[in-house]
Amino acid sequence: MNTLTAGQTRLVIVGASGMVGGYALRYALDDPAIGSVTSIGRKKLGFSHPKLNEVLHQDFADCSALAEVLSGQNAAVFCLGAYTGAVSGSELRTITVDYTVEFARVLRDSSPDSAFSFLSGSGADPTGQSRMAFARYKGEAEKVLLAAGFPRVYIFRPAYIYPVEPRKEPTFSYRFLRWIYPVFRVLFPKQVIRADDLARAMVNVVVEGTGKTPSMIFENSDIRAMAVSPGTQQGDAANGRI
Template sequence: MERRAVIVGATGLVGGELVKLLLSSRHYTKVTVIVRKRLSMSHPRLEQRQLDFKELGHTPAELIEGADIYCTLGTTMKKAGSKEQFQLVDYDYPMELGRLCKRYGARKMLIVTAIGSSVNSMFFYSKVKGRVEQDLKALQLPSLLIFKPSLILGHREETSFRESFVIKAAEKLSFLFNGRWSKYKPVTANGIAQAMISEALTCDIALHIIESNEIISSAKKLQKIKG
C-alpha cells in the first residue's frame, strides 16, 4: 500500500535527519518536503515544493490527503529576533498545517514541541509551545502525535559559546538522567527522527504524547521494523 510523507521544517536539525531516514526506508513510496529554499540533494522518491510558509494555507489537497504530515518547524528567540516572529514559526505555521490536516484528511500529524511546554508557563517559549499543543488537540485530528524532547543533541551550523558549553556538558552528564529524571535526558536529532517514523508506522491511537525518555525507547523500535 502506498504511504506518503510530507515534511515541513526539512532544513532544521530534526527535519534534516527525518528526510534521510524516510528516504532510506521502504515504508514510504514518496517523500515531499515543503521548503522555502530547495535542498541540495536529489532522490527518486523525493519531491520538493518551494513555498513561502506564509502561503502554507494554499498547499494543494492532494499533497495532504492520506499522508503522514511531519512538522519539525522551530526557532529560537535569538534567531527569530522578536516574540512575533517566534510565534509565527512555532505557533502560526504549525496551526495552519494542522488545519490543512483536518480539512484534507491527513493520515497522521506528527509534531516536535518541547519538554515543559504549558499554556500556564511563565516563560514565553514554553507558553507558545503549550498553546500549539493545546490548539492542535482541539482540532480533533484523526491522529496527532506530539514529541516533547529535552535538549536536542546534533550538529548545528550556528551555536553560541554558551549553547556549545551546555550541549557538551549535557552529553557528558547524560548518564545522570535516570529514574524520575529520565524525562529530562537529552536526545539526539536522529533519535527524534527515528521515533517519529516508528510511531507513524505503529501508533493507531488518536492522541499520543511522547516524552523525552519515551522518544529514546521508541527510536529503538524502528530498528525492528526498518526496511
C-alpha cells in the same frame, strides 16, 4: 519517477532543512514502507531522490497554495521551528503557533485522514500558565493540533536534542550544552535525546500507527524508549547513543 505500491505511505515533512527534519527526511527516504516524501520548506535541499518531491514555500502564514500538494497524503512530520533567543518574541510565537496552525488547517482540509507528528518541546504548557514563552507557545500549538480533527496526532516533547553531527550552534547556550554533552549525558541521561533517534521516532509513529489511542504525547523518556528496540540497548550504550 517513483511509483507507489499498495500499502506504502505518502509522507509530508515540513522543515527538512533543519536538524531534526533533515534526519527525518533521510530516514523516510530509506524506509521501504514510505512510497513518497514531500518536503515543504523555504530552502532548497540541494539533492534529489526518486521518492522525493521538493516544494518551496516562503509564506507559512498562508498555506492555501499548498492545498493541492497536500491532497492525498497519509501523514505529516512537522519540524518547522525556531530557537529561543535566535528570534524576537513575536517572531517566536508566529513561527511556533501561527505557522503550525495554518499548515495543519490546510492539511486537514486536503487530507482529513492523515496522521500528524509534531515537534514540540519539554515543558510545553497547553494551559498557558508557564513563565517561559517557548513553553506557552508550544503548548498553544499542541492544544490546537489535538482539537483539529486529525484521526491521529503525536506530540513529541524532547529535552536537549543532541545534534550528532557538528554544526554552527544557534546560541551560546546551545554551544555550551554541546561542549558539556559528554558529562551532561552521564549525569542527566533522561534529559537528552539524539537528533536522529528523535527523527526516526517521529516518522515511525505516523507510518506504523503506534498506539491504540487517537492522540499521544511523548515526553523525553518515552522518546528514548522508542529509540531503543529490544536487543539493541547494550550496543547503543556502548556507542554513546543513550
